[in-house]
Amino acid sequence: MGEAAALPRNETGIAAITEILRQRLGDRLQTGRAIREQHGHTTTWIANQPPDAVAFPESTAEVAAIVALCAEHRVPVIPFGTGTSLEGHVNAPAGGICVDLGRMDRILAVHPEDLDAVVEPGVTRSRLNAHLRDMGLFFPIDPGADASLGGMASTRASGTNAVRYGTMRDNVIALQAVMPDGRVIRTGARARKSSAGYDLTRLLIGAEGTLGIITELTLRLHGIPEAMSSATCSFPSVHAACEAVIATIQSGIPVARIELLDALQVRAVNAHSRLGLPETPLLLLEFHGSPAAVAEQAAAFGEIAAEAGGTGFSWTASPEERTRLWQARHDAYWAALGLRPGAKGISTDVCVPISRLADCVAATQDKTAELGLVAPIVGHVGDGNFHTLVLVDMDDPAEIARAETFVGWLAELAISMEGTCTGEHGIGQGKRPYLVRELGPATAVMAAVKAALDPAGIMNPGKILP
């Protein structure tokens, strides 16, 4: 049941560090059980492995001092943003010190002319966007949860509008980070591009805190589009919907979002929000641009959708109407839980080349049916990325086992289709068995990088690498 093996603990070191940090940080070091458990994994079936203490630093210098001490005493350090990750990234299988970056939440600078902002890692995406709104700017990455920007960088997060704006990989200009020996580095300046040396920015993005702690981010901003339009369309099958997606992307329509809900997910939304959508696969789209451009783009999609057999095509540029059209997507998670009250929703994600998407989604539906699982699907389909939310009765060990079988089967299927076992959730503890299957000898290169930068293995142990 998602039990990640505990790792050997350095009891002496942990005790020593806890005492030293208590003296330094006072009540900014917490060791109570509840707070420790809140800082272990809480979002899926992976068992909670709490740290021994939680530190709340307020500056890069404090983070550096904590890491240097932990390096000296060989005590694990687990960086923590908001704890919304899904694959056990914040668990402490060898115990150690959780570094909660929530108090490092200052927006240090916004440069409207340069379309960039410099922020501390604890700033959440919604707070940054609230701050930017009056300047006509926004930060596009939206993984769903109101995650911290440091955490989003560390898991290489993306979400609904990656198809237009890219992922965290594309929207971070530079980082400041504390390395595993306590050194502070800056990976770049504010230039929008650079060919100066190894891309340490991208090395830290997606490293899940195993190579250091991000303490400052320089982010790429975008102008809030002059106009937005939304469209929805129902399709007779997942294949027909995916055909429309492929044609839309190929034709160069710069969609800002293109999301798929499968028939089961639509049924859930109908029940949850009293909508009367046809219970067949549904595409939802958003377009950003000038008023004329978003009208033209929506109309162009309408033609493509009709050719692929779509029905009930509807589009609008009015904000209220947009909200109504996107209702089905916004409600997806809670609506899905409503399909099976009392069950826990276990979200797993894969990403495949878009030409394989329909086959992958259809096979997923067949497999969950065969295993007797209730598992609606929502996808960021412009990227070939989709999520299956398996609704699991956590009191039924046999069902949990079937759900685990499914998660592994889906990862293997995606890999066999030249895809990846995770498009945006990351490896954490949960997907470690599949990383080697996917990348083979490259994982040895990753291990060599890890050993070079963190020889004592203190940074977020038990994550990513086997």
Next chain:
Amino acid sequence: MGEAAALPRNETGIAAITEILRQRLGDRLQTGRAIREQHGHTTTWIANQPPDAVAFPESTAEVAAIVALCAEHRVPVIPFGTGTSLEGHVNAPAGGICVDLGRMDRILAVHPEDLDAVVEPGVTRSRLNAHLRDMGLFFPIDPGADASLGGMASTRASGTNAVRYGTMRDNVIALQAVMPDGRVIRTGARARKSSAGYDLTRLLIGAEGTLGIITELTLRLHGIPEAMSSATCSFPSVHAACEAVIATIQSGIPVARIELLDALQVRAVNAHSRLGLPETPLLLLEFHGSPAAVAEQAAAFGEIAAEAGGTGFSWTASPEERTRLWQARHDAYWAALGLRPGAKGISTDVCVPISRLADCVAATQDKTAELGLVAPIVGHVGDGNFHTLVLVDMDDPAEIARAETFVGWLAELAISMEGTCTGEHGIGQGKRPYLVRELGPATAVMAAVKAALDPAGIMNPGKILP
């Protein structure tokens, strides 16, 4: 005079490897002086340091065997694409074996539905685009020279349309590479995004062959836009032109290219191509999209340009007219050389936040005037990136010294403006003194990664790191 220090040579190893490779490769190992010198640096004032032999492998397995042998005998390996790099990347300061990837030039697969292609590293960008044209697809990165795609990845190349399509960093999905011990790895599959493990793709992009040899690239393709339009506008000053650039980017107009020519460069083009452009700073733009969208975008830029004091605004969507408007840009290099017949053109590039661009360009003009240098400027100004082509009399050591002073001064100026000493040319041998100035302690992290992956230091020694 651009003399990079020679490094200690392993004569025994080089002799042994040359003999072994000659037996294995026959006439696909060349040791003649002319061919060796062609494979050393040839494009700027950096002195030519030829390798001891040039190997022409035809498969990944052959590259792996060569690298494994060189690792065993501790002999340097220098990867070579087309030799168009500008900072001495292909020099052999410790001698060794140049691996010319020109015969690995197969386009292995094009997947139109997935908008990707799989190619060998010796394929040049123009050959790829010729192959893709009939499918309605293109690969956008255009560094000017008809470079090889492996070389473009290795130097993190970009060019005129990076403002819209990104750089090589953004347009490579995955790589196959031979690591410094001869192991072959694959850094990812064909999924458009992934959160699976460390981003080894981005670690190799821009590593300039110091961490391995790229032997296969999976590239992101784009649909050829339905329509393109071009626009030009003259400005009374560099500041006025840069104001227009900032307003254009901020307003979200999705420009595909936005290029600046300074007054001296315009004068050169007028003389070279008998044009009658006002000899003031000139912006040239290109827009990609639907016919309605490119018309709207050109018109929107026209308004912005007028507000910034621009004159002579002109735009068109006809291909012949577009060529005419872009004439000044296409002719820039040869026209610049015409300013001073017999001189050598030394191209240096920096990149700064766009808000500092006007100051940086104006200071550059003042500095070259003060030093008595002839140095026209062309910039990919949507990214804050510009090139100064210093026209140097290579028989005048004092002038060469002044030009070198200028190159260092400009790198330092860009760094002081929160920019980078190179936006797209790379570090190579030429910019090594500035990498530490720019990134400080981060260079020690780069060195640690290098030492972990290439402990014997055989991969392209003397590049990037001090």
